[in-house]
Amino acid sequence: MMVRSILTIALASLLLLTGCKQKASEQEEAKNYPLMTLKPEDKQLSVKYSAVIKGRQDVEVRPQVSGTLTQVLVKEGSPVRKGQVLFIIDQVPYKAALEKAEASVSTAEANEAIAKQNLDGKQSLFNDKVISEFELRTAKNNYKAAKASLQQALAELKDARNNLSYTEVKSPVDGYAGMTSFRIGASVSPTMTEPLVNVSDNSEMYAYFSLTEKQVLSLIAEYGTLENVLQSFPEVSLELNDGSMYSKTGKIDVISGIIDKTTGTVSMRAIFNNEDRMLMSGGQANIVISYKKPDCIVIPQGATYDIQNRIFAYKVVDGKTVSTPIEVFEINDGADYIVESGLQEGDIIVSEGADLLKEGVSVSTEKKEI
Template identity: 40%
Template sequence: MKIRILNTIVIMVMSLTVFASCSENKEKRHITNPELTIMEVKPSTQEFHESFSATLKGMQDIDIRPQITGFITKVNVDEGSIVKKGQVLFQIDQIQYEEAVNVAKANVAVAEADVATAKLTAANKKYLAERNIISAYELELAQNELGSRNAQLALAKAELVSAQKDLSYTRITSPTDGIIGKIFYRVGALVSPTMSDAITTVSEFATMYANFSLTEKKLLALAKENHLTTDIVKNLPKVQLKMSNDDIYRYLGTIETISGTIDESTGAASIRAAFPNKDGILRSGGTASIILPYSLDSCLLIPQNATYEIQDKKFVYTVDENSTVSSTEIEIYPLNNGSEYAVTKGLSAGDKIVIEGINSLRDGLTIKEKSNTL
């Protein structure tokens, strides 16, 4: 009985061992021979586009502020209104300023009458002095009085001009063609030149600026690829604008300025592109994306999902003639199109790389090559 039990145990152990061995061999065959898609790296000339976040700003955003103190009696525009240069936007209560003009006009009239009287007196004194009827002292007093009256007339006229100017300031006009921003003060509000907030803003929108940034590395790469020297701006390609609704703006833009310094905190240069805004679609303060085109000659293009990263270094799995994979470090062009990298170092034309399932690979693993149509 004991011998029979022992034989049974031995048979069971051997069966389990054989089963485990078969399972292990089956798993090894599965792991060591995965069928994966590969591609042969070939040189080509490629056109790329890369997007950069941008903020929109009008050519001029002009604060509209009162130059006198008073209550707003009329608002002639609304937020978003298109206005012309010189158009009246707001009306400030005119009563006190009209009164000031009337008083100034009356003062001018009085001063003119005083001057006329002083002229007659001076002429009479001169006639009498020439005949030695009065002394030269009396003549000089009369002439001085005339000079004083003339000065008072000039002062009265200046005060009239000032009063008329203040009256004109009751009509707040647009300094340029543009679009009205948010209106902070309306009818009944007391406004003055010393208040901190503007009444509103007029944005000159015939040309709209898109401000964005490029890292120093990308800026240098762009300059190199376009064979640019110190006068970078003149030779940069036209750019597109993707609006916040993902539509591509119908007009191309021109890069006008690149900041002369790199921001130490961001490591990037500020760039401004100008777009015509003939239809008034673009609004100051909006957001968009700049699409920057560039081309690379004889570049080696690979899918981004064929790469993996270790400590900020990029690698791919290359495949040799024996279908064995090995990790290879590569260097890439700083700009990319979001789905592919242009390899500048680490690969040569004709090399084969794995472009799928790279997370399950390791150096020395043999794979089965699946044909690829790329």
């Protein structure tokens, strides 16, 4: 009997000790989880769109006449001016064609003058009733034919002069020359598929990107017209392909207003100053559009956990954790969420380590992170 009593007392003591340790452990665990009281705040957000960068003018310089290159004057990568000669095509045959055209004009002018004199003489004879009307009409027709021959010769002379001028291949714009694979002796023609060189005006660069039809319609609903959308759009930033941010901001200056039937998107263009030539035509980048979301509830991502693609947070109610499903707006900073439903101002939540907690854990609310 005495032994049984001693065992009962020992068992009770052991259970009491275990319960105390468990309670102390729970209290210690609760103290390791910081809390925060939710309150609305204005959050600065940004959204990114893939973009292609192009120069203000990217011009393919092509020959307008056929021949052999006799001079290559362009320096690859160097600045060029509008009208600057970049290549010279063999001019000998075109100079000969010009001389021939000039001679043809001289001959046609002489024939036209003779025909005019003959017509004047025939007119006098006809007036004196010496010749018939048929002879006068013949003289008139001969004069018309001579005039037409002169006009044709003049047109051929103009073509010959133009063709000779085209042997000097000039830059159509100010900009920077690209690379060229053509050297002296290369045969070129207007039908060739490859341009002699590209000239890019990179003083300003265009970044082309797209918004969905739904996004554009939302903007039009907010601002009324596409023109108002353009005027109201904030300045945009450019994230370069290496992840760095371009030092200058840009302005959206064009919205196409046409929906691409294949992608269902609307093309847009932002313009950036490029005086330092850091941006290169053909590059890839991201357009970053910043905007403010006012009076929203922002919580750390560490305050949430996922179950079957649903997001939960632990709200503290009467000193215990309560698992609460929430809807969030994901922020692309990798740190926070904006809560759209499930939590409200004044709620207290566990702000870190939610994935390590369980329902109903006792939490002390004497000290809270705000």
